[in-house]
Amino acid sequence: MKVLQVFFITALLCSSLLAQASESGSGDPRYTIQNPPAYAMLGDLLIARPLLVVATVIGAGAFLVSLPFTALGGGVGDAGQALVVDPAKAAFVRCLGCTGEGFERRE
Template sequence: MNLFRPVVLALLLSVGLPALANSGSGDPRYTIQNPPAFAMLGDLLIARPLLLVATVIGTGAFVVSLPFTALGGGVSDAGKALVVDPAKATFVRCLGCVGEGFERQE
């Protein structure tokens, strides 16, 4: 799984970088990504299924490692890294976007 995340991240960045060039809105506090069709198609057919598999595998790994992470006090960090982050990338992110659909800029 250590190799899986960088590969998926590289895929998302290579597919989504053209979308960053077209992003923008009238409100300077928000960035709205508007990805092209090929980025959406690549995300739908390649990235989302891989991220769904990563979420399922991460959930299994989290459950198996739960007794040990509880002893070490890192349950929240392990849960975030193994379950929440892949699930967020799978279900919260807009289709073809690199990040979440609406990101607030500070």
């Protein structure tokens, strides 16, 4: 009888630990899904996205101005990535309210 009680208590503890582990995810950032709250989505839509679009346009202008110098130095790809591609990805590809590099599609 005592062995049966210990078995059931252990099973309950293990099931609660497994439920907590499945809710928190695997810890691998590729498999975590961001679920931002509504205020984060609103702030992103009204403040962050317009600023990122402006940063993309200014970065494209700076890239064009610096293109002769970066071409001589061999850093055209790095300059384009930093000044144009990264802000554009953050403005147009990132999910609304997400804070990480979550450029993958959500299902």
